Amino acid sequence: LPMEVPRGCYVYLAREVKRVVNKPVIACNRINDPLLAEQILREGSADMVGMARGLIADPDLPLKLSQKKTDEILPCIGCNQGCFDHIFHWEPVACMVNPRAGREGQIPPLSRTSTPRKILVxxxxxxxxxxxxxxxALGHEVSLYEKTGELGGQLNLAGALDERTEFIALKNALVHRSQTAGVAIHTGIEADKKLIDTYNPDAVILATGGNPILPRIPGIDGPHVxxxxxxxxGKAAVGEHVVIIGGGAVGIETGIFIAKIGTLDPEALHFLFLxxxxxxETLRALCTRGIKKVNIVEMLPKLGKDIGxxxxxxxxxMLKLYGVETLTDTMVTEITPEGVIVSRQGDVDHITCDTVVVAVGTASYNSLESxxxxxxxxxxxxxxxxxxRKAYEAIREGFEAALKIS
Ligand SMILES: Cc1cc2nc3c(=O)[nH]c(=O)nc-3n(C[C@H](O)[C@H](O)[C@H](O)COP(=O)(O)OP(=O)(O)OC[C@H]3O[C@@H](n4cnc5c(N)ncnc54)[C@H](O)[C@@H]3O)c2cc1C
Ligand code: SF4
Incomplete structure (x- = not known):
């Protein structure tokens, strides 16, 4: 079950089963939080709670719980990227939040080094x-510099949709882990060569991420792009009719994000339904029809090729539910003040819009290495x-780089 399924969403089914059987009932699926599990048991909705992915993400979950260290538990975020997506490709199970998962035999638990170094991240x-x-956690002296006022990098964007806020939970868990391990965190400071020389570290880990690509399309510098x-x-507003260039994960999520503007929020829905x-039917329409019209234009034959x-x-x-229109095998060849010109297998067309949103990928930002x-x-x-690439690789590579420090 993906992260779009709310935590504990199907507990009501366990409760109904429990009403009609005289055998113990186990509630499961998207129960990754021990406090939620406890609540399910206290309410009598189930006799036991089953967790699978929660224990891949943090095999020490029961131990931490028994030691009352719940805030140290690394939550399974329901991304499926390391577990189900791997299984579907006959690859061993791994995990977004636990880079040791599936490699426990090769990577021993972290233990403190006898040669602590001064590390700059x-x-x-x-x-x-x-x-x-x-x-x-390995015992090094670590300082981390983040140039913006907010930690998390692109996780803040990955978690922008209400349905994908588990990425914010992931950010919070990573920040908490860093803080409790003793990392000196500095935000709002852009690290440069001078800062690095002054700090004089034994090792530097460059994790400066990427920037969105601006494609060379005539009209790309227009004020409505x-x-x-x-x-x-939330830095840019959009008009009533939006064309998104790019139908990968970012384009799709941005399409849903915009199409949801003006739809009923869960609280209002609950009130009106109750x-x-x-x-x-009216409530369903109010939940799915917002105030924006969105078209996604993708040059590849399929949308979301980069999604597991x-x-x-x-x-x-979700694109369909929210009425987002999509075109594949179609290239935007020019942006005009009134919209975009597209070409599909030689046929040229014009789509009218007042805002063009660019979602054509990320370019690495690595200005310091040289x-x-x-x-x-x-x-x-x-x-x-x-x-x-993805947060999955980012977390894994950060972990592996720290292990390589000598
Ligand atoms: C909308 C969206 C949805 C996504 N969805 C998913 C998903 O479902 N699954 C997934 O796995 N991945 C997803 N990703 C991709 C994922 O978020 C990125 O691959 C990941 O965040 C990369 O991590 P990073 O730490 O390398 O870089 P970033 O997240 O880009 O972080 C780099 C950080 O370095 C800072 N920085 C740069 N230069 C300096 C400097 N000189 N000094 C100090 N700080 C500096 C930046 O401000 C930034 O905070 C998504 C991305 C977006 C935009
Ligand atoms: S990869 Fe890890 S965090 Fe993601 S769903 Fe699987 S177990 Fe949970």
Missing amino acids: IGGGPAGLSAAATAA VQAWDVLS HQAEDT MSTRWVELK SLRDSVDQCFVVGDAQRP
Whole structure:
């Protein structure tokens, strides 16, 4: 079950089964939080609670719970990227939040080093936070610098949709791990060569991430053209009719984000439903029809090619539910003041819109590495700074870089 399914969503089914059988009933699926599990048992909705992915994400969950260290539990975020997506491809189970998962035989539990080093981590996204937390847990002296006022990097964008706020839970868990391990975190400071020289570290981990690509399309510098990242972060507003260039994960999530503007929020829905203020068809329409019209234009034959098998169908379904129109095998060849010109197998067409949102991928941002070659003995480049990919790789590479420090 993907993260779009709310935590504990299907407990009501266990409760109904329990009413009619005289055998113990186990509630399961999207129960990753021990406090939620406790609540289910206290309410009598089930006799036991089953967790699978929660224990892949943090095998020490029961131990931490018994020691009353619940805030140290690493939550399974329901991303399915390391577990189900791997299984569907006949690959061993791994995990987004637990880079040791599936490799316990090769990577022993973290133990403190006898040769602590002075480590500088640059970038407070998932790669940097993972590297910093791991290095500090190994006993190194670690400082992390993040140039913006907020930690988390692109996780803040990945978690922008209400249905995907588990990425914010992941950010919070990584920040908490870094803090409790003793990382000195500095936000709002852009690390440069001078800062690195002054700090004089034994090792530098560069986790400076990436920036959104601006494609070379005529008209791209128009005032009505914005980046998807800016829409998701609330920095850019959009008009009534939006065309999104790019139908990968970012384009799809931005499409859903915009299409949801003006739809009923869960609290209002609950109120109107409870008081039968509208019939169910009207409520469904109010939940799915917002105030924006959205078109996604993708040049590849398929949308969401970069989304894992376990989650792609959910995101495509959400596009349909929210009335987002999509075109594949179609290239935007020009942006005009009135919209975009598209070409599909030789046929040229014009789509009218008042805002064009760009979601065509990420370019690595790694401006410091070349200047450090002669001055720092150990330098690691991790996450999107090395090559734009996913948070899964970023967390893994940050972890592995920390293990390599000698
Ligand atoms: C909308 C969206 C949805 C996504 N969905 C998913 C998903 O479902 N699953 C998934 O696995 N991945 C997803 N990703 C991708 C994932 O978020 C990125 O791959 C991941 O965040 C990369 O991590 P990073 O730490 O390498 O870089 P970033 O997250 O980009 O973090 C880099 C950080 O470094 C900081 N920085 C840069 N230069 C400096 C400097 N000189 N000094 C100090 N700080 C600096 C930046 O401000 C930034 O905070 C998504 C991304 C987006 C935009
Ligand atoms: S990969 Fe994602 S869904 Fe699977 S166990 Fe890890 S956090 Fe949970």
